[in-house]
Amino acid sequence: MDIRDARIIITGAGSGFGKAMALQFAKQGAKIAAIDINPDVLEIIKTECPGIQTWVCDVADNAQVEMTVNEIFSKFNGLEVLINNAGIMRNAPLVNIMSRPDSRHSIELWNRVIEVNQNSVFFMTRSVADKMIKNRNKGIILNISSISARGNIGQTAYAASKAAVEAMTKVWAKELGRFGIRSVAIAPGFMDTAGAHDALEEKMLSQWIDKTPLRRTGTIEEVVKTVLFAIENDFINAEVINVNGGLTI
Amino acid sequence: MEKINDIISKTFKLSAEESLKNLGMNQVAKWDSITHMDLIVNIENEFNIQLSGDDIAEMITFDAIRETVKKYIS
Numbered sequence: 001m002d003i004r005d006a007r008i009i010i011t012g013a014g015s016g017f018g019k020a021m022a023l024q025f026a027k028q029g030a031k032i033a034a035i036d037i038n039p040d041v042l043e044i045i046k047t048e049c050p051g052i053q054t055w056v057c058d059v060a061d062n063a064q065v066e067m068t069v070n071e072i073f074s075k076f077n078g079l080e081v082l083i084n085n086a087g088i089m090r091n092a093p094l095v096n097i098m099s100r101p102d103s104r105h106s107i108e109l110w111n112r113v114i115e116v117n118q119n120s121v122f123f124m125t126r127s128v129a130d131k132m133i134k135n136r137n138k139g140i141i142l143n144i145s146s147i148s149a150r151g152n153i154g155q156t157a158y159a160a161s162k163a164a165v166e167a168m169t170k171v172w173a174k175e176l177g178r179f180g181i182r183s184v185a186i187a188p189g190f191m192d193t194a195g196a197h198d199a200l201e202e203k204m205l206s207q208w209i210d211k212t213p214l215r216r217t218g219t220i221e222e223v224v225k226t227v228l229f230a231i232e233n234d235f236i237n238a239e240v241i242n243v244n245g246g247l248t249i
Numbered sequence: 250m251e252k253i254n255d256i257i258s259k260t261f262k263l264s265a266e267e268s269l270k271n272l273g274m275n276q277v278a279k280w281d282s283i284t285h286m287d288l289i290v291n292i293e294n295e296f297n298i299q300l301s302g303d304d305i306a307e308m309i310t311f312d313a314i315r316e317t318v319k320k321y322i323s
Contacts, residue, residue, distance in 0.1 A: 136299060175283065178290045 001139065001231055004029035007076045009069075011059050011124060012086030013052075014041025016193045017144060020220045021083060021227055026052050033072045035059065035086070059086050059120035069127040073135075080139035081231055082128045084121040084165070087144065088113060089199040091154045110157045117161035121168060129176055138180030140231055143169050144223075145187040147244050162187075166240050173238030182237040184230045189244025192217040213246035252295055253318050257311055260288045271312040288314070296322055 012018040013034035042054040057068040149162035172183035190208045258268035298321040
C-alpha cells in the first residue's frame with residue numbers, strides 16, 4: 001500500500017507518536033482522521049496541519065467509539081489503516097510494602113489501564129474491521145505495543161495490557177487475512193517522549209539506557225518510520241516489530 | 250454450478266459427492282464462523298461478486314449457497 005493512497009484513523013493523535021504519525025503521513029498525502037480525548041490538542045494539530053480531520057472521542061467508551069467510527073466511515077467513504085496508538089502508562093508494584101494501610105496494587109489503576117490500553121483496541125478494531133470487511137477495504141490494523149509486554153517490573157497492568165494487544169494482533173492477523181486486512185504490532189522500547197519522562201523516574205530511565213546496547217533512548221521518528229514500513233509492505237502480517245535498540249527485559 | 254460445488258468441497262474439505270448434497274452448517278464438521286468467512290471470500294473471488302450481509306448470514310445450507318450465488322451470477 002502506498003501511504004499517499006491511504007485513509008487512516010489514528011487514536012491518541014494529539015501528542016507523542018500519534019501526533020508525529022498524523023503530521024508525517026498527512027504531509028505524505030494520506031487522509032487522516034485524528035482521534036483524541038483532549039479537544040485542545042486536536043485544535044493544535046489542526047492549526048499545524050489543516051488537512052487533518054479531527055474527532056474528540058474517549059476510545060475506552062464503546063458508545064463513543066461506535067459513533068466516531070460511523071462518522072469517519074461516512075465522511076471518508078472507507079478506510080485502509082487503523083492505528084491503535086492511544087494508551088496510558090501507569091506504574092505500581094503488585095505489593096507496595098511502603099503503602100499503608102493497603103499495600104496491594106490498586107484495582108482502580110488496574111481497571112483504568114486495561115480500559116484505555118486494551119479495551120479501546122478491541123472496541124476500535126471490532127468496529128473498524130467490521131466496516132472494512134463490509135466495504136471490501138483491504139489494509140492494516142496497526143497496534144502500538146511496548147517492550148513492557150514481555151513483563152516489566154512495576155508494570156503489572158501496563159505489561160498485561162500490552163501483552164493482550166500483541167495477542168489480539170496475532171489473532172486478527174489470522175482471522176482478517178482472508179479479507180486482505182493485515183494486523184501488525186509495533187513494540188517500542190524506551191523512547192524519548194514526554195509520556196516516558198512523565199511515567200518513569202529519570203533515574204530509572206537512565207538505568208534502562210545503560211542496559212540498551214545502543215546506549216540511548218529511541219526517537220519518535222524511529223517509531224514513525226517503522227509504522228510507515230509496516231503500512232507499505234503488504235506481506236508483513238502477524239508480526240510484533242521491536243524498535244528498542246537491542247534492549248531485552 | 251460445478252464451480253460452486255468445487256468451492257464447497259475445497260472449503261469444507263469434503264468429497265465431490267458430499268458437496269452435491271444439501272448439508273447444513275450443523276452437519277458439516279469443518280463449517281464454523283471462521284470457515285464461513287473463507288467460503289464467502291472464495292465465492293466472491295471466483296465469481297467476482299459482492300454478497301450482501303443478509304445473504305451471507307442466510308447461506309447456511311449448500312442449497313442456500315447455490316441458490317444465492319445463482320441469483321448474483323444470473
